[in-house]
Amino acid sequence: MLAAAAAAWTTSARAQKMPVIGYLCPESPDLFDSRLRAFHQGLREAGFVEGRNVAIEYQWANGQYARLPALAAELVARHVDVVVAPGGAPVALAAKATGTASTIIFEMGGDPVQLGVVDSLPRPGGNITGVSSLSVDVSPKRLELMHELLPTATRLAVVANPTSPTASSQLQKLRSAAETLGVQLRILNASKEEEFESVFAAVASEAANGLVFTSDPYFAFRSRRLADLAIKYGLPAITQTRDFPIAGGLMSYGGDFVQSHRRAGMYAGRVLKGEKPADLPVQLVTKVELVINLKTAKLLGREFSPSVISGADEVIE
Amino acid sequence: MIVRDRFRGLFPKYFLALFMAVAIPLAINGGIEAWFGYRDQRARLDQLLGVQASSAAAEIHNFIFDITTQLGWLVQQPWTDEPDEQRRTDAQRLLRQAPAIASLTLVDNKGHERLYVSRLGLNRIESRADRATNPALVGARASRVWFSDVSYNRGSEPYLTVATVGNRPAAGAVIAEVNLKLIWDVISAIKVGQTGIAFVLDQPGRLIAHPDISLVLRGAEASTSQPFRSLREAIGPGVGFATSQDARGRMVAASAAAVAGPDWTVVVEQPIAEAYAPIYAALWRTAALLAVSTVFAGLLAYALAHRMTEPIKLLEEGTERIGAGSFEHRISIQTGDEFQRLADSFNRMAGELALAQQHQERIAKLKRFLAPQVADLVDRAGDDSVLDGRRTDVVVVFCDLRGFTAFSAGVTPEEVMGVLSDYYAVLGRVIAQFEATLISFSGDGLMVLVNAPVPVEQPALRAVDLAIEMQKRVQKLIAGWHARGYQVGFGVGLAGGPATVGRIGYEDRLDYTAIGSVVNLAARLCASAADREILVDADVAASVRDRRSVRDLGNRQIKGFDEAIPVFGISYDAH
The missing domain is CATH 3.30.450.20 (PAS domain)
Structure with a gap:
């Protein structure tokens, strides 16, 4: 009897297998490594460790954002318990578009209310909630920082990704900020890596000599390439992620991705524990960081004002 | 059985009494301890939570106070009309150091905004916008440090506005938006x-x-x-x-x-379960202690009750056995207290009872051959050493019926036994009366000893008086017998002198007897005595000569004696 009960327990334990997280990633594992580690850390803080008490199914778009809806549908079809959609608004929107009944936890830089992903921050509604890193909101600050570095410049270049859902709202804010700052904007588009060089070449050949990148995951994950091009063309540029100055770019201003991905992991854990997404307000990242690279500034023959240096969270020398 | 039942009842009584004596004070003590423990624990919890609350409040206060202190650094220097680059640097540095601050607004003494720096919005430098009516500025000017009500950014993140002024109006004021999420x-x-x-x-x-x-x-x-x-x-x-x-x-x-x-x-x-955990633990501890104590009290009471009733049971059994006649039984109680003393006295009593019984048995034996008075005497002396063998002067009296053998051959056994029965009844009374010792019967003959085992005064006189009384009584009987045609007579012989006296025989058949020539002499004198005759030897005759009438009958040849022996007759009045 006891043996039968034990056997039944074992089979039921096997049948009651680990919960599964579906992880929809817009990039390759290599590029996403630092974000994934932050996600795992958050998951661990909520009490889950991959392979021990939770399984994770990954879908990698490898930079081909157009594939995201198909990959999301594939993930949903596997009946995962939670869909995690990190790395930007396109991913969250693709996941939401599947109409899955599973909970979706997003991680993005944009405003999820404005994008129509959630109803409100405290009451997201539906089966979706997550973390916003505020990177999209601070695009005008990037223009301001560039203006401060180049106070005499009357024209600054802005690079946008036309395929990004937040592109138009960011450009609108940037135009408004440019008006306040008294500069003109030269808006350039790039949605593929091959288009980057032409953007830099165009700016280098024109009067506009500072590049402000809008918040966009596609740009963020290609910081090294952008930094190389900035050095090559001797152009001061600013992006949203610290990866850029670390790779040799001039500076970055944006939400702390470690914090946002970690919190997404914590939320995924809480949902696995049975909490309803409707009860989990959308979290905004508290840390927006400024990272500057003095080495690059020297290389470019530019100088940061003391107030910028003292306000920087990290200074690379 | 009734007694046993009562004793069975004693154990539960003792047990209950002893158990209560231990358990009740323990229970009362436990209860009191639990009550005071509960009160103490509650007081401790109250204190603990109070301290925790104060300490938590202090930490929250420190969080806010740290921010206001840091804001204070921005209102140290008086404003001039020139843009203050240094203050801008300080403000940027403060934003970096205090992550909770979302934005800073610096206002000069005229109430004009000189600097606005923000994490999210665009900075404003020297906008000179009039902030004089800003409630934060008004509040800070009134109370040096001012806190707004909490507001919720986009209905979600709680924000607090903190404003503070310098120690002089020229230093202006600073207004900070603080993200309370931090x-x-x-x-x-x-x-x-x-x-x-x-x-x-x-x-x-x-x-x-x-x-x-x-x-x-x-x-x-x-x-x-x-x-x-x-x-x-x-x-x-x-x-x-x-x-x-x-x-x-x-x-x-x-x-x-x-x-x-x-x-x-x-x-x-x-x-509450956690807060009261020490209280519950203390109560459990008390309860467990009480339970253990109760068990201990029970064991103690059982042992004590057993110790008290067990000797009583032993005593009860012992007395029953002694009562049933087992005088050799001894009650073994080694408690070293009153019970042992009681058992010892029971044992002594049993010993004495055994002795008394032995004594009784001896007396009963003595009575068989001693006159009741003599037997009682021996009894009173409490010592039968008088029966021990010794040599002493005695008077031996023999008597028998003359012509009895011929008579007994001619009549029925019933008549023989009837005659003997009357005869011995008379003699028995006389022997008893004179406190003489009956030694033996043999048919119609009888041997009586005087002065042994109990010495008497003037044994010869007593023996002679005994013999006279015998003759008198028996002759009365003979008179009756003659009337019935029975031709029998009665003669008595006495002799005095030393003889060996003592008990002879074996275990259950012990007799007291005298051995010596005086016995033979008395027997022979009896044999030679005719009816109505009392023959005595010279010793006896000499002893009673003055007080009784003694006739010298001259020397007679007596069987068993080589020489003729002087024989005397005692005269007696037949009536």
């Missing part, structure tokens, strides 16, 4: 016991800080804050902690403390 670092680090938490409510009762950030992000909603507000109301302004339900519906012990400055309240709560 109190999370402070509040989540506060642990109350194992699972207890702390949270912060603003003056109207909205949730500002809680270890679960998702609750704080909905703090603006009445439904979110309501349970927390209820808990604060349950605690009230009074001293001491309150027990109430928390937001998750679990019972908690909670205490509150005010945060100086922004007029907030910090509430610390601990699940």
Whole structure:
């Protein structure tokens, strides 16, 4: 009897297998490594460790954002318990578009209310909630920082990704900020890596000599390439992620991705524990960081004002 | 059996009494201890929660106070009309150092905005916008440090506006927007016991800080804050902690403390099960101790009751056995107390009873051949050593019937036995009367001893008087017998002198007897005595010559004696 009960327990334990997280990633594992580690850390803080008490199914778009809806549908079809959609608004929107009944936890830089992903921050509604890193909101600050570095410049270049859902709202804010700052904007588009060089070449050949990148995951994950091009063309540029100055770019201003991905992991854990997404307000990242690279500034023959240096969270020398 | 039942009842009585004597004081002590322990623990819990609440309030206060202190650095120097690059650097540095500050507005002594720096919005430098009527500025000018009500950014993140002024109007004022979400670092680090938490409510009762950030992000909603507000109301302004339900519906012990400055309240709560755990543990400990003590009391009472009733049982059995005649039985009690003494005296009594019984048996034996008076004498002496063999002067009396053999051959045995019965009845009374010792019967003959085993005064005289009384009584019988035609006579012979006296025979058949020539002489004198005759030897005759009439019958040849022996006759009045 006891043996039968034990056997039944074992089979039921096997049948009651680990919960599964579906992880929809817009990039390759290599590029996403630092974000994934932050996600795992958050998951661990909520009490889950991959392979021990939770399984994770990954879908990698490898930079081909157009594939995201198909990959999301594939993930949903596997009946995962939670869909995690990190790395930007396109991913969250693709996941939401599947109409899955599973909970979706997003991680993005944009405003999820404005994008129509959630109803409100405290009451997201539906089966979706997550973390916003505020990177999209601070695009005008990037223009301001560039203006401060180049106070005499009357024209600054802005690079946008036309395929990004937040592109138009960011450009609108940037135009408004440019008006306040008294500069003109030269808006350039790039949605593929091959288009980057032409953007830099165009700016280098024109009067506009500072590049402000809008918040966009596609740009963020290609910081090294952008930094190389900035050095090559001797152009001061600013992006949203610290990866850029670390790779040799001039500076970055944006939400702390470690914090946002970690919190997404914590939320995924809480949902696995049975909490309803409707009860989990959308979290905004508290840390927006400024990272500057003095080495690059020297290389470019530019100088940061003391107030910028003292306000920087990290200074690379 | 009844006695046994009563003793069976004694054990439970003793047991109960002893058990109660130990268990009741223990129970009372345990109860009192538990009550005071409970009170002490409650007082301790009250103190503990109070301290936790104050310490949590101090930490929250420090969080705010740190920010105001840092803001103070921005209002040290007086403003000039020139743009203040240094102050801008300081403001940027402050933003970096104090992550909770979202934006800073610096205003000069005229109330004009000189600098605005923000994490999210565009900075404004020297906008000179008039902020004189800004409530923050008005408040700070009035009270040096001013706190706004808590507002919720986009209905989610709680924000506080803090304004402070310098020590002189020329230094202007600074207004900071503080993101209260960052109190999370402070509040989540506060642990109350194992699972207890702390949270912060603003003056109207909205949730500002809680270890679960998702609750704080909905703090603006009445439904979110309501349970927390209820808990604060349950605690009230009074001293001491309150027990109430928390937001998750679990019972908690909670205490509150005010945060100086922004007029907030910090509430610390601990699940009641955990808060009371030491109380429950103490109660359990007391209960367990009581249970152990009770068992111990029971064992003790059992052992004591057993110790008390066991000797009584032994005594009871012993007395029963002694009562049943087992005088050799001894009660063995080695308790060293009154019971042992009682057992010892029982044992002594049993010994004495055995002795008394032996004595009784001896006396009964003595009575067979001693006159009752003599037997009693021996009895009173308590010593039968008088029966021991010795040599002493005795008077031996023999008597028998003349012509009895011929008579007995001619009549029926019944008539023989009837005659003998009457005869011995008469003789027995006489022997008893004179306290003589009956030695033996043989048919119609009888041997009696005087002066042994009990010495008497003037044994010869007594023996002679005995013989006279015998003759007198028997002759009366003979007179009757003659009337019936029985031709029998009665003769008596006495002799005095030394003889060996003592008990002879074996175990159950012991007789007292005398051995010596005096016995033979008395027997021969009897044999030669004719009817109505009492023959005595010279010794006896000499002893009684003056007091009784003694006739000298000259020397006679007596069988068994070589020479003729002087024989005397005793005359007696037949009537």
